[in-house]
Amino acid sequence: MSQPVVVSTQPTAAVAPGRARIRFRIPSTKVTIGLAILLMFTLVAFFGDALAPYDPSKRSSDILQSPSAKHWFGTTHLGQDIFSQILVGTRSVMFVGFFAGILATVIAVIVGVTSGYLSGFWGDSVSTLSNVFIVIPALPLIVIVTNVIPNSGDWAIALVIGCTSWAWGSRLLRAQTLSLRNRDFVQAAKANGESTWRIVTVEILPNLTAIIASSFIGTVMFAVMTEIALAYVGVSGISQWNWGEVLFWAQGQQALAIGAWWWFVPAGLCIALLGTALALVNFGIDEIVNPRLRGGTKAVVRTADGRKARMRIGFTPVLTPRTDMGEGGGGR
Amino acid sequence: MKYFLRRLGFYLFTLWAAITINFFIPRMIPGNAVDSLLAQRRGEVDSQAVQSLNILFGLDKHQSLASQYWDYLVQLSHGDLGISFGNFPEPVTTVLGSALPWTLGLIGTTTILSFLIGTLLGVFAGWKRGTWVDGLLPATSFLSSIPYFWLGLITVAWLAGPLGLPTSGGYTVGNIPGWNIAGDILNHMILPALTIIVTSVGGWLLSMRNMMVTVTAEDYITVAHAKGLSGARVMTKYAARNALLPSVSGFGMALGLVVGGTFLVEQVFSLPGVGLQLINAISGHDYPLIQGVFLIVTVAVLAANFLADLAYMALDPRTRKEG
Numbered sequence: 001m002s003q004p005v006v007v008s009t010q011p012t013a014a015v016a017p018g019r020a021r022i023r024f025r026i027p028s029t030k031v032t033i034g035l036a037i038l039l040m041f042t043l044v045a046f047f048g049d050a051l052a053p054y055d056p057s058k059r060s061s062d063i064l065q066s067p068s069a070k071h072w073f074g075t076t077h078l079g080q081d082i083f084s085q086i087l088v089g090t091r092s093v094m095f096v097g098f099f100a101g102i103l104a105t106v107i108a109v110i111v112g113v114t115s116g117y118l119s120g121f122w123g124d125s126v127s128t129l130s131n132v133f134i135v136i137p138a139l140p141l142i143v144i145v146t147n148v149i150p151n152s153g154d155w156a157i158a159l160v161i162g163c164t165s166w167a168w169g170s171r172l173l174r175a176q177t178l179s180l181r182n183r184d185f186v187q188a189a190k191a192n193g194e195s196t197w198r199i200v201t202v203e204i205l206p207n208l209t210a211i212i213a214s215s216f217i218g219t220v221m222f223a224v225m226t227e228i229a230l231a232y233v234g235v236s237g238i239s240q241w242n243w244g245e246v247l248f249w250a251q252g253q254q255a256l257a258i259g260a261w262w263w264f265v266p267a268g269l270c271i272a273l274l275g276t277a278l279a280l281v282n283f284g285i286d287e288i289v290n291p292r293l294r295g296g297t298k299a300v301v302r303t304a305d306g307r308k309a310r311m312r313i314g315f316t317p318v319l320t321p322r323t324d325m326g327e328g329g330g331g332r
Numbered sequence: 333m334k335y336f337l338r339r340l341g342f343y344l345f346t347l348w349a350a351i352t353i354n355f356f357i358p359r360m361i362p363g364n365a366v367d368s369l370l371a372q373r374r375g376e377v378d379s380q381a382v383q384s385l386n387i388l389f390g391l392d393k394h395q396s397l398a399s400q401y402w403d404y405l406v407q408l409s410h411g412d413l414g415i416s417f418g419n420f421p422e423p424v425t426t427v428l429g430s431a432l433p434w435t436l437g438l439i440g441t442t443t444i445l446s447f448l449i450g451t452l453l454g455v456f457a458g459w460k461r462g463t464w465v466d467g468l469l470p471a472t473s474f475l476s477s478i479p480y481f482w483l484g485l486i487t488v489a490w491l492a493g494p495l496g497l498p499t500s501g502g503y504t505v506g507n508i509p510g511w512n513i514a515g516d517i518l519n520h521m522i523l524p525a526l527t528i529i530v531t532s533v534g535g536w537l538l539s540m541r542n543m544m545v546t547v548t549a550e551d552y553i554t555v556a557h558a559k560g561l562s563g564a565r566v567m568t569k570y571a572a573r574n575a576l577l578p579s580v581s582g583f584g585m586a587l588g589l590v591v592g593g594t595f596l597v598e599q600v601f602s603l604p605g606v607g608l609q610l611i612n613a614i615s616g617h618d619y620p621l622i623q624g625v626f627l628i629v630t631v632a633v634l635a636a637n638f639l640a641d642l643a644y645m646a647l648d649p650r651t652r653k654e655g
Contacts, residue, residue: 030470132346134585137633139592140626141353143614147622148360168585222589225479229596232481233611247482256489264489268482275477280470286542292549293542 028287034280041274044087045094052084056241067262074262077253085246086266092242093224093274096158100223103162105216108169113208115170116177117200127174133167142226146235154240157230161223169215176211180204210289214282221278228271243267335651339641343634350630354623355404359390369417369617381415381423388414388620413627414620418613424624427609432628434605438521439594440636442528447583449529450536454579455572457537458544469538476534481596484527488600524601528594539582543575550574577648584640587633 044051054060060079067074073082115126145160180186181204189199231244232251246267250256255263287294301309370377370385387403395403413424457465547553548571556566595607602608606625613621645651
């Protein structure tokens with residue numbers, strides 16, 4: 001089923017050169033670390049309930065304890081175990097992040113690819129629509145929408161975030177589809193009399209894989225941040241624990257003013273860690289999309305006599321004689 | 333000029349879309365929440381204010397949707413956004429009017445500053461690719477993954493004490509910033525501004541760095557080197573100049589996202605800006621104020637986008653081409 005995908009003649013346009021190479025490339029350290037952290041959070045999301053040493057909502061007599069062997073992340077003003085709250089709360093965060101991410105990516109692919117592939121009035125109006133969604137500030141919009149929905153649980157929040165955050169990805173996909181549309185292999189498929197549906201799914205979509213993945217990850221990050229912000233502000237219901245909820249209670253009880261740093265720090269670090277993991281994976285995807293971003297080659301090499309020469313594309317470094325103690329500069 | 337007009341048309345269209353969203357969403361508020369708010373204040377609200385709320389929230393069910401929409405547009409064109417229940421009996425426009433300077437001052441300045449700093453660092457990081465600088469990139473993405481408000485809270489706890497910087501309060505709410513209290517304001521703005529800049533620089537840095545890396549492989553850069561121009565000149569006049577274009581057009585686009593995140597910073601530092609008003613309005617179910625905030629923020633973001641477009645036109649001669 002998979003057609004051989006033609007590598008573009010211009011490296012700038014940067015299409016992933018065939019799917020097989022993406023799949024079997026050994027991921028860089030950055031990507032491996034990112035994936036490992038993501039895997040850890042996913043496991044916690046699934047088994048957080050079982051792993052949690054206490055019921056996150058259960059009160060106890062250990063009020064506002066600092067971290068100890070008994071309560072790893074300390075306790076709240078009601079004696080609730082913060083470590084358990086973080087573990088149990090991971091599920092809601094990961095669920096909203098990934099559900100909203102998938103929803104937004106599906107919408108982005110449909111809107112972006114159609115508007116890129118169809119030219120003329122419909123293509124333009126769909127692209128204007130997505131530009132409108134980009135420009136309208138997302139968080140206030142999400143706030144007024146979730147405000148209208150009564151008892152907004154995780155599902156509702158994820159739906160609202162997903163439906164409002166697809167526009168960015170759709171813009172990227174449209175741009176790439178526009179450039180793919182006129183490539184030789186698409187023209188060839190058209191000349192062969194392939195149906196539009198087949199051209200889009202078999203010829204164009206595989207070439208968009210990397211951009212789709214990257215916009216998915218961006219949306220997951222945005223969804224997580226938004227959910228936490230909403231919970232922190234107190235928009236979403238207090239039905240389920242999530243990291244934002246922990247911060248909401250911490251802020252409400254003036255945790256920092258009374259020196260209860262353990263109430264804040266773990267949740268914030270978890271958010272930052274999750275965000276960094278997603279960003280690390282995105283580094284890897286960016287390098288697939290744009291091969292010029294790949295590291296590996298060292299720009300500065302040391303010569304035998306200890307001087308530095310700077311490698312530059314299209315030049316052979318020429319070292320000036322020793323008398324010139326300049327930077328040992330690049331090719332002139 | 334054609335480019336200019338097309339962008340202007342787009343912004344007018346977006347403004348209309350935002351107004352329309354703002355028209356429809358309140359009509360889905362369940363159980364006539366605004367009605368009950370009005371009922372609580374029965375007798376205190378004058379009839380004109382009741383009428384304007386009727387129009388804003390569609391409380392009068394007998395009217396057709398079309399005529400409701402028309403009344404709504406007419407009322408907006410008079411700048412009437414209803415009264416705020418949280419700040420009863422002040423009109424929403426007064427509340428927003430006193431909050432807006434704070435937000436514009438804080439978010440406007442910090443966004444521009446972090447864009448400039450991030451872009452400068454990005455030029456440097458992209459130019460020095462393959463060196464130790466690359467190793468710092470994951471650190472910047474860690475910084476930009478930290479929620480603004482969380483960093484703000486931590487700063488308040490750990491930095492403000494030892495450094496003696498004021499964290500919140502100190503000015504009267506509703507006081508419109510002026511030159512007489514400028515020093516005081518600046519002093520109060522340092523911490524919130526720092527937290528926003530630290531967490532948002534990373535994004536600009538990374539996108540600029542990636543564009544620089546892409547651009548430095550272009551032929552015209554090789555030619556510039558071959559001509560024997562100095563490295564600094566090639567970096568600034570050839571590479572950065574071209575790499576800047578996508579960043580500038582992305583600047584306006586990203587504002588919609590940036591603004592939302594920075595709102596929470598105002599709450600952390602108790603700055604009486606639009607973000608704090610929004611958060612208070614949410615907890616107080618002050619629907620007229622929530623709608624007003626959405627509208628005013630959209631207008632502000634559109635205006636900023638328009639400015640970014642003007643900058644883009646100045647930078648890219650191709651957009652100024654006639655025809």
